[in-house]
Amino acid sequence: MSVVIHGHFYQPPRENPWTGLVDVEPSAAPDHDWNVRITREAYQPLVPIYEFLSFDFGPTLLDCTSSCRSPAGATKRPQCGGA
Numbered sequence: 001m002s003v004v005i006h007g008h009f010y011q012p013p014r015e016n017p018w019t020g021l022v023d024v025e026p027s028a029a030p031d032h033d034w035n036v037r038i039t040r041e042a043y044q045p046l047v048p049i050y051e052f053l054s055f056d057f058g059p060t061l062l063d064c065t066s067s068c069r070s071p072a073g074a075t076k077r078p079q080c081g082g083a
């Protein structure tokens with residue numbers, strides 16, 4: 001028997017439509033905005049197990065994570081799994 005775990009990682013767009021930038025979101029402190037905070041708290045800790053998961057990223061989060069640095073100690077960047 002096999003078990004497949006699939007994760008769909010998504011964050012809604014947060015860019016200001018007038019500037020194209022993500023405004024500071026005070027409720028996400030100490031981070032700049034909620035995309036950064038959720039990436040740090042929820043997605044980066046999963047880096048060691050991404051190779052065992054089937055997963056996909058929504059476009060907003062994929063853009064956010066591509067501009068973020070890899071967490072300290074990570075030996076490889078997460079790649080999209082075979083979703």
